[in-house]
Amino acid sequence: MKKIKPTNPKKLTKQVKKLNLPKIVSSKTREKAHQPKNTTAYYHCLADNWKSGKITDCCAKCKRNAGALNSLRTAEIKKLSEAYQQVGVSLTNLLKPLK
Numbered sequence: 281m282k283k284i285k286p287t288n289p290k291k292l293t294k295q296v297k298k299l300n301l302p303k304i305v306s307s308k309t310r311e312k313a314h315q316p317k318n319t320t321a322y323y324h325c326l327a328d329n330w331k332s333g334k335i336t337d338c339c340a341k342c343k344r345n346a347g348a349l350n351s352l353r354t355a356e357i358k359k360l361s362e363a364y365q366q367v368g369v370s371l372t373n374l375l376k377p378l379k
Contacts, residue, residue, distance in 0.1 A: 321350030 325342035332338060342349070 318346045318350055321346040321353070324353060325349050 322342050325346055326338065329338050329342065
């Protein structure tokens with residue numbers, strides 16, 4: 281038997297183009313910003329804002345802003361305690377026993 285040689289070898293090999301697709305990063309290698317959970321602030325936020333609209337929107341908002349809302353809440357509590365102390369001082373000055 282005779283071996284048949286192709287006349288044009290370029291027609292026999294097919295060139296495949298590579299697609300430039302973005303690489304998929306697995307979730308294990310991706311680093312996420314770790315935020316500490318603040319469940320008490322989350323529940324306080326829910327207790328304060330549950331009547332404001334849809335519960336899912338309220339939950340998402342409280343989950344995102346729990347840390348900031350907690351710091352605002354502690355600042356307000358501190359101001360309130362100072363105000364009560366001032367009221368107590370003024371009441372003691374007003375209600376001094378007469379001699």
